[in-house]
Amino acid sequence: MGAWTLDDIPWDHFDRGELDPDVVLIVKAASLVEYNGGSYAHHLCRIFYDDPDFQRTARRWGDEEIQHGRALARWAVLADPSYDFEFAFGRFQAGYRVDFDSEASRRGSRSGEMIARCMVEIGTSSYYSALRDGVREPVLKEICRNRRNPTLQALLQESDALPRARAARALTASPRRFRADCRSRG
Numbered sequence: 001m002g003a004w005t006l007d008d009i010p011w012d013h014f015d016r017g018e019l020d021p022d023v024v025l026i027v028k029a030a031s032l033v034e035y036n037g038g039s040y041a042h043h044l045c046r047i048f049y050d051d052p053d054f055q056r057t058a059r060r061w062g063d064e065e066i067q068h069g070r071a072l073a074r075w076a077v078l079a080d081p082s083y084d085f086e087f088a089f090g091r092f093q094a095g096y097r098v099d100f101d102s103e104a105s106r107r108g109s110r111s112g113e114m115i116a117r118c119m120v121e122i123g124t125s126s127y128y129s130a131l132r133d134g135v136r137e138p139v140l141k142e143i144c145r146n147r148r149n150p151t152l153q154a155l156l157q158e159s160d161a162l163p164r165a166r167a168a169r170a171l172t173a174s175p176r177r178f179r180a181d182c183r184s185r186g
């Protein structure tokens with residue numbers, strides 16, 4: 001999967017008649033979380049303070065997360081022109097205070113941090129798949145379909161905190177295969 005930009009999204013296909021107000025709310029929330037990805041990338045760099053290659057990949061991944069946030073925010077503004085993303089993001093950061101500057105993983109170890117990352121990414125992938133299948137508005141459908149993280153697999157593979165093959169397999173397996181894999185490990 002290659003890189004994508006906001007220009008790849010067919011914004012002019014936006015169809016106000018297909019909006020669901022509840023979906024607008026969850027897209028606004030998702031835009032804030034995704035846009036905050038740079039803070040988490042910084043935290044990963046602190047946790048893996050002695051691994052410059054991993055840090056480079058983590059920053060690239062963080063930039064991709066920020067781009068997801070930008071795409072969702074732009075769609076949210078189309079859906080609700082009164083949405084002030086900058087203001088909302090400022091309020092989000094003020095209310096969601098995590099010490100992203102700490103070198104200590106809140107998961108207890110580097111392995112714990114990366115396993116937590118795998119779980120979050122699996123959940124996020126399911127979230128966007130469900131959104132893609134559940135909404136009718138065509139631009140949002142396209143954003144969910146094209147939400148790509150070309151660097152994600154590299155991020156997990158470059159971390160020595162997880163056996164590389166297992167991390168990559170967890171992220172690339174189908175949900176059914178992933179569940180079977182988990183069961184086989186007990």
Ligand SMILES: [Fe+2]
Binds near residue numbers: 034064065
């Ligand atoms: Fe993302």
